[in-house]
Amino acid sequence: MSWRADLLAVWAVVVRNALMASRNVFFFFELLFWPIVGVISIGLMTRFLGITPAQASFVLIGTIALSVVNVCQLEVAYAVLMDVWSKSIKHQFLAPIGIRHLTVGSWLVGMVRGGALFTLLAALAWWAFDFRVLAAGPRAVAVFLLGCFLNAWIVGVFVCALITLFGNRAEAFAWASVNLVLVLAGIYYPVSVLPAPAAAFARAIPLTYFLDAYRSHFGFASEFAAPIATGLALSVVYAVVAHLTFYASVQRARRTGLLLKMSE
Amino acid sequence: MPSPAPTLAIDAREVAKTFRSGWFRPRLTEALRGVTLQVPRGAIVGLLGPNGAGKTTLLSILATLLIPDRGTARVLGLDVVRDSMALRRRLNMASGRPSFLWSLRVSEIIAFYGRLYGLSGVALRVRVDKLIEQYELKPYRRVPYSELSTGLKQRVALAKSLVNDPELLFLDEPTLGLDPDVSVRVRAHIAALRRERGMTIVLTTHYMREAEELCDEVAFIKAGRILDAGTPEALKRRIGLGDVIALRLEPAPPAWLGEAPGVLRCATADGWTKCTVDDAEKRLPDLLRQLFAEGVTVRNVRVREPELEEVFVELAR
Secondary structure (H helix, E strand, O other): OOHHHHHHHHHHHHHHHHHHHHOOHHHHHHHHHHHHHHHHHHHHHHHHHOOOHHHHHHHHHHHHHHHHHHHHHHHHHHHHHHHHHOOOHHHHHHOOOOHHHHHHHHHHHHHHHHHHHHHHHHHHHHHHHOOOHHHHOHHHHHHHHHHHHHHHHHHHHHHHHHHHHHHHHHHHHHHHHHHHHHHHOOOOOOHHHOOHHHHHHHHOOHHHHHHHHHHHHHOOOOOOOOHHHHHHHHHHHHHHHHHHHHHHHHHHHHHHOHHHHOOO | OOOOOOOEEEEEEEEEEEEEEOOOOOEEEEEEEEEEEEEEOOOEEEEEOOOOOOHHHHHHHHOOOOOOOEEEEEEOOEEOOOOHHHHHOOEEEEEOOOOOOOOOEHHHHHHHHHHHOOOOHHHHHHHHHHHHHHOOOHHHOOOEHHHOOHHHHHHHHHHHHOOOOOOEEEEEOOOOOOOHHHHHHHHHHHHHHHHHHOOEEEEEEOOHHHHHHHOOEEEEEEOOEEEEEEOHHHHHHHHOOOEEEEEEEEOOOOHHHHHOOOEEEEEEEOOEEEEEEOOHHHHHHHHHHHHHHOOOEEEEEEEEOOOHHHHHHHHHO
């Protein structure tokens, strides 16, 4: 496939996802309502508990990261979900399109949505709780967002794989998967407070390292030696595994006929 | 030197497919049991058969949506498994129960698939406009898919299936659920595709008239096997249904009529003697001559060719 055809296929998915997003009221809730409710309620809770500003920033960084990852991973999952809902998935896979076009195209839209959400939540956290999430500087923010988006891509692609493996029954993973990250990746607490087996799982999640690296700019001692490098290395490994899993599940769906069943 | 284009658009041999459902105690359904099918380039071929015969499964394998368990299938000279990506650029498909992203508008749906097939800029706009024009979708180009009627959805599906100007088009029950007048127009479009572009078309249908009107050849599938294939005329002849010559005779029909050359059987009811013959055009003059010679008055004569539907019923038994 030529570069031009590759880019066009990705662009087709970008345009499709953007159009669908602009016409669905639930997308508005995903992008604005729940994340804003999350930051305000968590911010108010930190006030009520009377925790230090540093501890409040620890929790708010986690809350914002979770919202960004969630919005972006849902968009990646929409690469398959929207076609499953509208029973048009066979037309998508009848066209000369690879799974990389689907996931990258959706991811690009997810990054735009995630970036917009991050900006909005950063402004809200500043205005409502005097927490300056951008204080770490543009380079740290960029690395942090890159980590969030990479994690979102990985989770989203795994969700796509599960949907093409199990059909509509796996839809719930799209919304549930991020909660697993919430428990294990140290969103509201340091990984060190987790029981040993759970902490081992946490160390296997790339987001843990990106959160750790970003929080170090707010006065928290890093728990890991080279968090960014480790996070990036883990992300690459998971991205490859996620891509291959999705590819294998599409091939399986072509063998089992699930691809057709999901279009009936 | 480039290799010459193969004369067969489809060359499928002993294609088999079994579906398994359930994870722990899988239930097996043999959808195809060794299907062999050859389709020449530029032909319109119909796959006929009862529900669950394996028509859609065969079509889906040939369109690279399904991977066969056994057998080989070459489409436009390419292997449907090994060369699936290259093949997808050159074929397309429309089904009788079309479904696309519900909130995309008609023009956006066609444009989305156009981009997937490598169109962009002016070329994409021109193609989308042309297809919208061709399928009389202009008043609906900005209407979301979910708000279209069944007939309009069908037209969108046909327009989408032509967005890459395919060499081979699969149509899965293209007139299912359409009003008769829309079905007639859709059939006219299908015939025009072959006439004007030389496109090879493989369609599945339940409507015998559709198959007779459109198809050069038909293949009957039942329980995952092709029972018979050929031109509609050849099939009728092969099944031995024959033409029916109905005669009103005075006095009663002579005894020899049932044993005359070319007569397969004769029966009299309600004043009509119906003789099934191998070829009405060939046998009728001889029969009339003999009847006149014996002084039998022929009050009325009707000749009816068997319909493909009768072949279908015969084969589906």
